[in-house]
Amino acid sequence: xxxxxxxxxxxxxxxxxxxxxxxxxxxxxxxxxxxxxxxxxxxxxxxxxxxxxxxxxxxxxxxxxxxxxxxxxxxxxxxxxxxxxxxxxxxxxxxxxxxxxxxxxxxxxxxxxxxxxxxxxxxxxxxxxxxxxxxxxxxxxxxxxxxxxxxxxxxxxxxxxxxxxxxxxxxxxx
Numbered sequence: 001x002x003x004x005x006x007x008x009x010x011x012x013x014x015x016x017x018x019x020x021x022x023x024x025x026x027x028x029x030x031x032x033x034x035x036x037x038x039x040x041x042x043x044x045x046x047x048x049x050x051x052x053x054x055x056x057x058x059x060x061x062x063x064x065x066x067x068x069x070x071x072x073x074x075x076x077x078x079x080x081x082x083x084x085x086x087x088x089x090x091x092x093x094x095x096x097x098x099x100x101x102x103x104x105x106x107x108x109x110x111x112x113x114x115x116x117x118x119x120x121x122x123x124x125x126x127x128x129x130x131x132x133x134x135x136x137x138x139x140x141x142x143x144x145x146x147x148x149x150x151x152x153x154x155x156x157x158x159x160x161x162x163x164x165x166x167x168x169x170x171x172x173x174x
Contacts, residue, residue, distance in 0.1 A: 011065070011073040012099060017143050019062055019078035025141055026076070029116050030101070032068040039063055039078075055082035068101070088144040098138065098146035106135045106151040113139055113149075132157035 016022040026032040039062035041048075049056040059080040066074040089096040103109040106124050113120055119140045127134040134152040141147060 009072040011075050013075040013077065014145065015077040015079055016141075016145070019064060019076065021142055022076055023064060026066055026068070026074065029113070029118060030068060032066040032074065035065045035067055035073070037062055037064040054079075057082040071102075074099075091146065098148050100136070100148040100150050103149050103151050104153065106137065106149055109149050109151075110137055127156070130156065130158040133159075 023034065027034055039060055041060040043056065046056045048054050048058050048060075061078045061080055063078070064076050066076065068074060087093075091098060110120055110124060121138040121140065124135045124137040126132075127136065131152075133154055133156045134150055136148055136150040138146055138148050
């Protein structure tokens, strides 16, 4: 049974080591729009622990909210943690993650990233089986966070069953 009224992902939150560097990358390279910023947030009680599961003396210096085309927005944090852990998780680590962006032309987008000095990992891959029709490639933010570009202009193999199709470029209204 689903969560009552659930409509989808609204935003993805992540913490960066340098909020200005992240802003330059998100706005200047990826083309996201900064919508607003808030902070700092400092509490003398246990609010930070009770509400956010962080050390109660941690300080959220600033958060910035971004819109990046369609899909979830980004809530990006700059923290002064009281008990910081520094390792950047890889996809294979607990908490590992990546954020994928849909692009109309993967090769053009990859070439653009390379002209901006962005580290693109390997070469674009053509998916198989249920994801046939999709091409993808990973790239890294300046702070090491993993992102992905994907493109499937004619849909993916699993979308040939109309009951499974949620969205693809040929049918954006679905």
